Amino acid sequence: MAINLPFLKLKDRERTRVLAVDIGKFSTKAVYITLANGRYTFAGFTIVQSPDNILAFNPETVASLLKNIANILKLENAPTAVSIGPAFTIIKTVEMPLLPVVELRKIIKNNPKVYLQQDLTDYVFDCHCLPPQVSSQQGSSPTTIKQRVIVGGAPTSVVNNIASGIRAAGLQAEGVVPGMIAPINSLEHTLGENLSREVVAVVDLGYETSLICVLDHGEPVLSRIVPVGGKHITEELTKVLKIEYTEAEEIKTSTPEAALITLEQVVRPLGRELRALVDFFEHQYDRQVTRVFACGGSASSPPILQILESELFVECKTWNPATGMDIALPPEQLARFESAMPQLITATGCALAVL
Numbered sequence: 001m002a003i004n005l006p007f008l009k010l011k012d013r014e015r016t017r018v019l020a021v022d023i024g025k026f027s028t029k030a031v032y033i034t035l036a037n038g039r040y041t042f043a044g045f046t047i048v049q050s051p052d053n054i055l056a057f058n059p060e061t062v063a064s065l066l067k068n069i070a071n072i073l074k075l076e077n078a079p080t081a082v083s084i085g086p087a088f089t090i091i092k093t094v095e096m097p098l099l100p101v102v103e104l105r106k107i108i109k110n111n112p113k114v115y116l117q118q119d120l121t122d123y124v125f126d127c128h129c130l131p132p133q134v135s136s137q138q139g140s141s142p143t144t145i146k147q148r149v150i151v152g153g154a155p156t157s158v159v160n161n162i163a164s165g166i167r168a169a170g171l172q173a174e175g176v177v178p179g180m181i182a183p184i185n186s187l188e189h190t191l192g193e194n195l196s197r198e199v200v201a202v203v204d205l206g207y208e209t210s211l212i213c214v215l216d217h218g219e220p221v222l223s224r225i226v227p228v229g230g231k232h233i234t235e236e237l238t239k240v241l242k243i244e245y246t247e248a249e250e251i252k253t254s255t256p257e258a259a260l261i262t263l264e265q266v267v268r269p270l271g272r273e274l275r276a277l278v279d280f281f282e283h284q285y286d287r288q289v290t291r292v293f294a295c296g297g298s299a300s301s302p303p304i305l306q307i308l309e310s311e312l313f314v315e316c317k318t319w320n321p322a323t324g325m326d327i328a329l330p331p332e333q334l335a336r337f338e339s340a341m342p343q344l345i346t347a348t349g350c351a352l353a354v355l
């Protein structure tokens with residue numbers, strides 16, 4: 001199952017390369033991936049600091065950020081997709097008539113409240129159909145047979161601003177991908193069929209928030225934004241250790257073993273919040289989450305993952321988004337790739353959504 005929800009996929013043509021950019025509150029991650037003869041090549045990446053107020057998605061700010069990234073990666077006129085965070089997108093799995101995606105989009109656009117329980121005017125929507133359950137519905141007409149559909153939506157203004165920014169940077173606008181879908185795409189690519197045999201949770205440990213999403217045999221069934229991210233871990237370290245933010249950040253990222261007990265103290269509450277959602281899922285659906293997969297900046301930290309694992313009571317690890325891909329990185333990028341992997345997962349999943 002690959003979930004494709006690029007809101008402005010222009011036409012269904014074969015794509016052979018994409019610059020995929022994950023715009024975060026703290027940092028912007030970009031990967032360049034090519035596709036030839038069914039094989040992906042991980043051909044470039046960079047991580048830059050996000051400009052102040054980037055999440056207003058002002059087209060000029062987006063353009064200058066993307067121009068900088070294209071320069072660093074030496075790309076011209078590249079097809080470009082952007083992933084945006086869950087605060088700007090809605091994702092919901094709903095039951096809809098068995099109709100083609102173009103029809104489903106129109107139905108959602110005209111009746112957002114019926115399907116999404118929210119009045120979403122000036123939104124763009126896209127749909128990904130899950131396999132229909134037809135066994136008990138034989139003989140019914142297509143409009144009465146139901147299918148489960150993942151619906152994604154984003155404000156038209158945000159999507160248009162990003163598209164303008166991409167074009168103003170001299171790049172081709174290929175898609176805007178919900179940040180919740182992107183890591184799922186990457187995990188699906190990495191685990192393959194195994195994902196459809198398990199119940200797992202994906203956790204994106206961001207800057208001010210973290211996102212947890214439970215995948216029941218590959219299908220996202222429950223998600224929540226937790227208001228704790230890397231920034232709070234650092235802030236708590238400053239309070240407990242009575243040091244400045246930059247010093248706490250340095251300890252957290254470079255020498256966490258020097259402050260393990262304190263780190264444990266400040267990361268445990270995040271683990272408990274994540275466990276609460278896992279507990280909720282397990283009671284509600286009567287199934288156990290067997291593994292947790294983490295991405296985002298804080299997932300680069302083995303001690304943070306260990307602390308989360310001990311609170312979650314299930315294995316918690318990150319993954320290599322380039323699994324199964326050929327790697328063709330310049331030496332200086334190759335040297336940094338392993339430590340950057342957790343931060344590149346969302347951008348890679350964004351690329352997979354449009355390639």
Ligand SMILES: Nc1ncnc2c1ncn2[C@@H]1O[C@H](COP(=O)(O)OP(=O)(O)OP(=O)(O)O)[C@@H](O)[C@H]1O
Pocket residue numbers: 023024025026027028050085205206207208209229230231234249252253254295296297298299300301304343
């Ligand atoms: N090696 C590391 N160890 C611990 N924390 C790290 C490490 N590298 C980065 N971080 C933390 O990750 C956080 C930023 O994560 P990330 O880049 O995923 O955020 P973002 O994508 O910009 O935010 P968001 O997704 O919320 O918009 C920062 O707080 C930073 O301190």
Ligand SMILES: [Mg+2]
Pocket residue numbers: 023024025204206207296346
């Ligand atoms: Mg992020």
